[in-house]
Amino acid sequence: MSDIMINAQNVMKSFGDTEVLKDISFTLEKGHVLSIIGPSGSGKSTLLRILTQLETADGGSLDLVGKPLFKNVNGKAVYESAEKRRELNLKTGLVFQNFNLFPHFSVLRNITEAQRAVLKRSKDEAESKAIDLLKKMNLEDKANSYPCELSGGQKQRVSIARALAMDPEILFFDEPTSALDPELTLEVLKVIRGLAEEKMTMVVVTHEMNFAKGSSDEALFMDGGVIVEKGNPTELFDNPKEERLRRFLNTFNS
Amino acid sequence: MGNLILQLFKGLNFSVRIFFLTLLFSLPFGFVVAKGRMSKIAPVRWFTDLYIQIMRGTPLILQLLFFYFAPFYIFHASYDRFFAVILAYVLNYSAYFAEIYRSGLQSMDKGQYEASQVLGFTKAYTFFHVILPQVFKKILPSVGNEVVTLVKDTSLASTLGIAELFRVAQTSSSRVFSTTPIFIAGVFYFIMNYVVAKFFDIVERKLDYYE
C-alpha cells in the first residue's frame, strides 16, 4: 500500500471577488514528484502557499502526510487547531523563487538557525547536519560566506539545504529556477533530480518543461484556477488532450 | 579662565543629561509610536499620525514652551522645568524615530517573514532574530542623523532657563563682554558630535559584513 502524502479535495480560494482557485483536487503518493505547470496568474503559487500554510483556503479539504490540515464543513474550509497546523508546518518545506535567505546570517547559520530554534537541536548536531547538506549541494567551502557573496544558483542550493535541514516529508518548490540565469538553472535542477532519486516527495511549480517532462512522476496543468489536465508527464506533454494545454505547450516550442 | 571652563562644564553636564535622557526614552517609545502608526485599528493610526504631524510640523522651541507653560495656565500647576524639557524632547524625538522605524519596517521584504514562517519560527523569534537586525542596519544612518541633530537641539532648553551649555556660554559672554565662552561652547558641541558620528561610523562598519 502506498502512502498518500497530499490529498486535496475541492480546494477553493478567493482574493476579494476574484476566485483564484476554483475546485482543486489531486493526490500525491509518497516518494513521487509532481510538476505543476500553467500560465502566469493561473493560481500555482496560491496553491503552493495554501499547502505550506502561507495562505488559508476558503473551501475544500486537505490532508498532508495522512493528517488533516483543514476539512470541508458546509462548503467552508475549517482548519485544525494551531498545534496541529504547526505540526504539519514542520513536515513541509518550501523553496522560494527568490530564495529568501537571511542576508544577515552566514550560509551555515541560515541552515542551522531553524534546526536550533525550532527543532531544539544542539549546535553540534545542527552544524554537522548543515555541513552534510552543504557537501551534498557541493557548497562545503561556502559555509562561512554570506548570501550576498553567492551566485543565484548557489543561493538557491543553500535555500534547498535550509529546507532539507528540517527533515520535511514534503518539499515544495515555487519556480526555483525562474530567477536564475540559464546556465545556473541546470545546477539547481540537478540537485532537485538528485532528491527525486532519493525518493523525496516533492511538488515543483516550474516553467522548465524538460524538467517537468523528464524528472517528475506526475504533472498537472493549471489554468484560470482549475486543474485542466493531469496525469503521467510523458502522456501530458506528448499527447495533450485539452486545447488549452496544447496552446500553452506551443508557446514553449516556438 | 579656569572658572569659565568649570562653568561651561557644568552646563555641558546638563546638555549631556538632556541628550541621554531623551535617547533613553525616545528610542524605545518611538517604536511604540511606529507600531501605532501601522496599527490595523484606524483611529489609533489617525491619532498617532496627527501626533507625529504636530511634532514634526511645529518648532521644537515652541513645544518646549508649550509643555512648560500649558500645565501652568490650564491647571495652575507648575512642575519641574527639567521634567518639562525632557518630556518635550522625548515626545518630539519619538515622532522622528517612529517615522524612521516605520520606513525601516515597511522596507523589509515580506519574503523574510514567509521564509521564517515556513521554517517554523514563532512571530517573536522572527521579529527579534530576522527582522530587527536587518531593520537596525538599514535605519542606522537615519538614526545617526537625528542623534547629531539632538546634540545641537539640546541648546534649545535654554529657552526655559535650563543652565545647559549654550545658556551658560551666553550669560558668561555678556558678563565678560567676550565671545570666547560662546566659541568654547561651539567647540564642545563640535566634539560631542564628532564622537557621535564616529560612534555611528564604527557600528555601521561592524554591520558591513553583509548585503
Ligand SMILES: Nc1ncnc2c1ncn2[C@@H]1O[C@H](COP(=O)(O)OP(=O)(O)OP(=O)(O)O)[C@@H](O)[C@H]1O
Ligand atoms: N495576496 C493577493 N491578493 C490579491 N490577489 C492575489 C494575491 N495573490 C495572488 N493574487 C492573484 O491571484 C491570481 C493567481 O496568482 P498566483 O500567484 O497564484 O499565480 P501563478 O500561477 O503563481 O502565476 P505566476 O506564474 O505568475 O507566478 C493572480 O491573478 C494574482 O493577481
Ligand SMILES: [Mg+2]
Ligand atoms: Mg507564481
